[in-house]
Amino acid sequence: MAEHHGPKPVKTPFMSRGTLVLIALALAGGACYLYRMVFGLAAATNLDNQWPWGIWIAIDVASGVALAAGGFTTAALADIFHKEKYHAIVRPALLTAMLGYTFVVIGLLADLGRYYNVWHPMLPSMWQGNSVLFEVGICVMIYLSVLYIEFLPIVAERFMGRVNLPGPLRIFNRVVDSWLIVCHRFLGRFISLFIIAGVVLSCLHQSSLGTLMVIAPTKVHPLWYTPALPALFLMSAIAVGFPMVIFESILASRSFKLRPERELLSGIAMYTPVLLAAYLAVKIADLVERDAVRYVFEGSLQSVMFLIEVGLGVVAPMVILLSKRARNSIAGLFTASSLVIFGVALNRINVFLISYRPLYPEKSYFPSPFEILVTVGLISTLVLVYRAIVMIFPVIAAAPEAAPREVVVTAPASEPEGATR
Amino acid sequence: MTLDRREILRLAGVGCAALAAGVRPADAELAPSPASADSWAVLMDTVACIGCRKCEWACNVENRLSDAPASTFDNLKVVDAPRRPEHDSFTVVNRFRSPADRDHSWTVKLQCMHCADPACASACLVGALAKDQTGPVTYDAWKCIGCRYCMVACPFQIPAYEYNKPVQPQVRKCTFCAPRLAEGRSPACVAICPNEALTFGRRQVVLDAAHTRIQASPGRYFPHVYGESEAGGTSWLYLAPVEFAYTGLPALDDEPIPHHTERIQHAIFKSFVPPLALYGVLGLVMHALRGDNGHQENTSG
Ligand code: SF4
Ligand code: SF4
Numbered sequence: 161m162a163e164h165h166g167p168k169p170v171k172t173p174f175m176s177r178g179t180l181v182l183i184a185l186a187l188a189g190g191a192c193y194l195y196r197m198v199f200g201l202a203a204a205t206n207l208d209n210q211w212p213w214g215i216w217i218a219i220d221v222a223s224g225v226a227l228a229a230g231g232f233t234t235a236a237l238a239d240i241f242h243k244e245k246y247h248a249i250v251r252p253a254l255l256t257a258m259l260g261y262t263f264v265v266i267g268l269l270a271d272l273g274r275y276y277n278v279w280h281p282m283l284p285s286m287w288q289g290n291s292v293l294f295e296v297g298i299c300v301m302i303y304l305s306v307l308y309i310e311f312l313p314i315v316a317e318r319f320m321g322r323v324n325l326p327g328p329l330r331i332f333n334r335v336v337d338s339w340l341i342v343c344h345r346f347l348g349r350f351i352s353l354f355i356i357a358g359v360v361l362s363c364l365h366q367s368s369l370g371t372l373m374v375i376a377p378t379k380v381h382p383l384w385y386t387p388a389l390p391a392l393f394l395m396s397a398i399a400v401g402f403p404m405v406i407f408e409s410i411l412a413s414r415s416f417k418l419r420p421e422r423e424l425l426s427g428i429a430m431y432t433p434v435l436l437a438a439y440l441a442v443k444i445a446d447l448v449e450r451d452a453v454r455y456v457f458e459g460s461l462q463s464v465m466f467l468i469e470v471g472l473g474v475v476a477p478m479v480i481l482l483s484k485r486a487r488n489s490i491a492g493l494f495t496a497s498s499l500v501i502f503g504v505a506l507n508r509i510n511v512f513l514i515s516y517r518p519l520y521p522e523k524s525y526f527p528s529p530f531e532i533l534v535t536v537g538l539i540s541t542l543v544l545v546y547r548a549i550v551m552i553f554p555v556i557a558a559a560p561e562a563a564p565r566e567v568v569v570t571a572p573a574s575e576p577e578g579a580t581r
Numbered sequence: 582m583t584l585d586r587r588e589i590l591r592l593a594g595v596g597c598a599a600l601a602a603g604v605r606p607a608d609a610e611l612a613p614s615p616a617s618a619d620s621w622a623v624l625m626d627t628v629a630c631i632g633c634r635k636c637e638w639a640c641n642v643e644n645r646l647s648d649a650p651a652s653t654f655d656n657l658k659v660v661d662a663p664r665r666p667e668h669d670s671f672t673v674v675n676r677f678r679s680p681a682d683r684d685h686s687w688t689v690k691l692q693c694m695h696c697a698d699p700a701c702a703s704a705c706l707v708g709a710l711a712k713d714q715t716g717p718v719t720y721d722a723w724k725c726i727g728c729r730y731c732m733v734a735c736p737f738q739i740p741a742y743e744y745n746k747p748v749q750p751q752v753r754k755c756t757f758c759a760p761r762l763a764e765g766r767s768p769a770c771v772a773i774c775p776n777e778a779l780t781f782g783r784r785q786v787v788l789d790a791a792h793t794r795i796q797a798s799p800g801r802y803f804p805h806v807y808g809e810s811e812a813g814g815t816s817w818l819y820l821a822p823v824e825f826a827y828t829g830l831p832a833l834d835d836e837p838i839p840h841h842t843e844r845i846q847h848a849i850f851k852s853f854v855p856p857l858a859l860y861g862v863l864g865l866v867m868h869a870l871r872g873d874n875g876h877q878e879n880t881s882g
Contacts, residue, residue, distance in 0.1 A: 200747035209665065209741045212732035240863050242870040273727020273742065273750040277707075280726050286707040292842050293730050294706035295850070356863045360856055364849070375704055375734045375842045378831060390845060519738045519831055520665055 167251050167557040169318070170416045170550045178415065179547065182540040189537010192530040196270055204530040210518035211525040213271075218512035219535050220267025223505040224260055225300070225369055226397050230408075231257025231307065232362035233401025237428070239355045248424060248557040251314060252412065253405050255546065255555050258307040261300065263542045270534055292371045299365035306358045313351065316344040318553050367394040373511055381462045381515035383455045388446045389511070395442060399435035400504040402428040403477070403497035410494050412556060415547075421557075426487045432500065436478040443470070465506070465514045473503015621716035621762055622784035622816045623771060624791050625690050627828060628801055630778035632660045632674055632688035636770035640672045640692075643758060643769035663829060666691055668741040668753040672770060677827050687821065689828045690770070690779070692755035693718060693739045694808060695816035696837075703839030704734035710752070716784070716816045717757035725752060736812050736831060736838050757816070784816065791820055813837030 196204035207214050234253040238246040269275040280286050281297045288294050323337040324330075347354075370393030373380050386392070406425045413420040447453050456463055477499035486492030513525070527535075550556050638654035641647060647669040664673040672692035679685040699718045702710040709724040710731055727750055732740045743750035758768035766772070767781040780787055791806045807819035811833045821828050849855055 198747060200745060200750070201742075202744035203747075205744075207742075207744060209667065209732065210738070212729035212742065236863075240867045240870075242867070242872075271728075273729065273744075273746075274725055275727070277724075277726040280707045280724060283707075286724055288706055288708040289850070290703045290839065290843050290846065291706040291730075292846055293704065293728060295846065297706055352864075352867060356860055356867065359863055360860045363859060364856060367849075368846075371842055371845050372730070373733075374845065375700055375730075375838060376736075377838065377841055378736055378833065379733070387841070387845065390849075516733075519736075520663070520829075522665075 167248070167314075167554040169552055169554055170418070170556055172416050172551065174548065174551060176415075179544065182544050185533075185540040186537050186544060189533050189535075189540065192533040192537065193270055195530060196534065197275075201271075201273065204528065204534075206525055206528045206531065208522075208525075210520065210522055211516070213512060213516070214525060215509075215513070215527045215531050215535055216267055216271040218509045219505070220538060221264050221271070222369060222508040222512050224264040224267065225366065226393070226400060226504050226508055227404055227501060228257040228260030228264070229362065229366060229397040229401040230404040231260075231401075232359045233398055234405055234428075235310075235355050236359050237431075239352070240359065246424060246428065248421060249405050249409065249428070251555045251557070252408060252550075253401075254307065254310055255549060256404065256408060258304075258311055259542050259546055259549075261304045261307060263538050264300070265304065267535070267538050292368055292375065296365050296368045296372065299361050299368065303358060303361040303365065306354050306361065309347070309354050310351065310358065312343050313347050314553050314555065316340040316347075320344060362397075363394060366397040367391065369393050370511070373515075376516070379517055379519065380511070381455070381517060382450070382452045383447075383462055383466045384511050384515040386446050386450055386452075388442065392439065392443060392446070395435070395439040396504050396507060399432065399439050400500055402432055402435075403500035406493050406497040407501055410490060410497075412550070416550075416556070418556070420490055422488070422490060422493075425493055429481055429487045429493055429496070432496070433478045433481045436474055436481075436500065440470070440474050440478070443474075462510075462514055465510050469503055469506045469510055473499060473506055477503070617714065618785035619783045620714065620816065621757070622782065622787045622818060623768065624780040624787045624806075624818045624820065626778045626780070626794070627687045627689050627819060627821045629776050630674070630688045630690060631776050632657060632676055633775065634660065634674055635773045635775060636690060636779070637670065637672055637674060639769040639773040640755070641670065643761075644671060644756065646670060660688060666693075666739060666741060666754065668743045668745075668751075671753065671755040675829060677829060679823065679827070685822075687823075687828075689819070689821075689830070691829070692770075692817065693757070694737050694812075695755075695757050696812055697814040697816065698812070698837035698839055700734040700736055700812070700838035701731035701740060703843060704730045706730070713759065715759075715762060717759040717762065718754075719756065719759055720752055720754070722749075722751045727752075734838065736833055738831075787818060791818055794820060810835040813840075 192204065201207055205214060205216075230253040234246065234250050237243050238250045269278060272278060281294055282301070319337075320340045321337065323333045323340065325333055325336065367390035370389035370391075373385070374387060374389055377385060406429060409425060410420050412418070447456070456466060477496040480486045480492060480496040480499070483492070486496065634654045634657060638651055641649065641654070660674050660676045663675045664670075666673055672690060674688050674690045676686050676688050695712075695716055695718045697712070699710065699712050702708075702712055702718060704710075705725075706728065707724045707726060709721045709726075710718060711721075712718050727742075729740075729742055729752070731752060732738075732742065740752045740754045742752055758766075758770075761768060771779040771781040780790060782790070788806060788809060791809075795802045795804050795806070801822065802820050803823050803825070805825065807821065807825050807828070807830055808815040808817055813835065819825070819828065819830065826832065
């Protein structure tokens with residue numbers, strides 16, 4: 161069966177027309193990022209005292225964290241609930257989470273007025289346990305480290321016994337190699353501890369991200385203001401995990417000319433309508449309980465955005481994925497997972513931006529070109545780094561598109577380790 | 582001791598129950614509001630205020646806010662258009678008019694309310710903002726990381742940010758002249774007010790004075806002291822001739838804002854039981870299900 165071949169570095173030229181576009185966007189974003197650092201927030205953004213948070217928080221941080229949820233959901237599925245056949249998608253999901261969180265931090269640094277103080281929450285003398293943001297910050301920091309640790313075995317697998325540093329660095333070859341071996345041995349035994357920690361940390365900060373806005377009861381629109389926000393954030397993060405993996409996997413196989421792991425993807429897609437239904441049920445029950453249903457059709461910007469979020473982002477993909485035919489077709493899977501991703505990202509934007517109503521509004525907020533370019537640039541850079549990493553490290557397990565299935569079963573098994581070099 | 586799978590799963594069930602029991606609102610554990618009767622407070626009487634902007638000028642001088650010459654503060658027209666405190670003006674006076682009688686107006690001085698249980702301080706992840714026992718909510722710029730969560734949190738929308746500074750920007754708001762209070766002096770604005778629209782003293786004393794004023798001239802004041810209980814109480818208190826809806830001050834209930842989030846936070850992090858229970862449950866599940874799908878085990882992992 162398809163899942164029997166292990167992950168290998170993807171063999172494909174790095175440059176393509178798509179990469180060129182991404183490089184251009186990344187450079188533009190980088191320039192804007194620099195501009196913000198040199199000239200400050202007033203010059204680069206449309207933020208003001210009414211609107212302290214803009215798209216860098218709503219998209220780069222809040223949506224970024226939610227969309228990186230594939231990492232912990234797949235780890236839970238494959239490693240904790242031992243659905244072993246899904247191991248093939250653990251590594252790509254892990255890489256996405258690792259890069260996703262890394263870029264969340266890079267995006268956050270642009271937004272922080274005193275980014276050079278970002279390490280302050282680590283100092284016990286400054287710990288402020290009542291602060292939701294403190295908890296989010298600490299969890300994200302530890303989780304990011306856990307993700308890098310979880311990625312180490314992949315590095316070890318690739319380079320153990322083959323460390324070949326360039327030039328004078330050569331003298332370190334032995335040291336690095338034995339370090340990799342130690343990592344490999346240690347993590348081989350204890351990786352489960354880190355995997356479980358990753359899942360716990362994710363549950364904590366995914367939900368706490370929702371608690372953040374609970375501190376503004378008079379500013380957040382009643383369609384989203386609820387003490388259930390943490391529960392809703394956690395449930396939607398879990399729901400978007402697999403769609404994110406499906407979305408990426410289909411894109412990657414197209415871009416790298418590999419055969420998509422259709423059966424695996426259809427398999428995890430089965431969970432999605434159930435998770436979405438549970439999320440939707442809690443969301444509706446909460447609206448009813450708070451007597452907020454009347455805002456749904458009030459015709460305001462908020463109500464329209466809410467309807468799009470729930471209709472297009474939750475109900476539509478749920479219905480699509482209930483159909484077996486859609487689940488078993490790449491087009492169906494891709495459409496539905498794109499919609500889920502859109503829905504969850506829009507939910508984060510709604511909670512942090514659209515629902516926010518300054519008490520004394522002077523003007524409305526719309527992101528400046530700099531803000532938009534930094535966000536687009538960060539996403540482009542992420543995709544480029546992802547592409548580079550899967551070409552260097554054994555992350556993706558898939559057969560070339562052209563290969564007939566029978567060959568796929570046997571070929572990798574007979575191929576000795578390291579033949580990919 | 583070896584546990585069979587069923588026992589492990591039962592244990593996991595117990596863990597889940599503990600988890601559910603742990604994650605429950607824990608009201609009793611919320612920190613009591615630090616508003617003490619003998620902390621410092623100021624009563625702002627919008628009826629007595631004449632809108633002269635002397636307080637704005639005194640604040641500007643005391644805190645070295647802007648280079649604006651004293652004469653800029655002589656322009657009394659600006660009070661007619663509502664203004665907000667900014668990074669270079671900690672306090673502003675705004676005029677409000679009666680919807681029924683446009684000639685009947687009153688002026689409201691705005692600044693940080695120095696909440697008893699401040700949302701900004703609860704929000705701040707590094708403790709840069711903190712409530713001092715004596716009343717002021719203070720700011721330590723050195724700790725601040727500039728996340729502006731305090732601005733999201735403040736129910737009065739007070740903190741302003743120095744967006745214009747690329748380095749060392751600060752959150753700016755009224756300090757209650759904490760250094761002056763420490764020296765036993767009243768805040769600069771109170772000291773300069775020519776019409777005794779500002780009364781400085783111990784919170785309980787000031788509150789009693791406010792109620793006495795309402796009782797002494799019932800026609801003059803709307804019978805409510807704003808800030809006595811709003812958002813759990815504030816150190817700055819207000820009297821007005823009309824309902825407070827016509828003063829630009831937000832309508833707030835009595836619950837301290839931090840309770841909304843701290844109730845959830847403390848429930849989840851109560852002595853770390855829920856996170857550890859979750860860790861335990863997942864560990865047990867991982868152990869119990871090991872080999873369940875054994876026939877599918879393969880190369881990876
Ligand atoms: S008014 Fe706002 S800034 Fe002032 S203490 Fe209260 S929450 Fe903090
Ligand atoms: S901007 Fe500064 S003072 Fe405000 S919450 Fe963030 S760290 Fe605290």
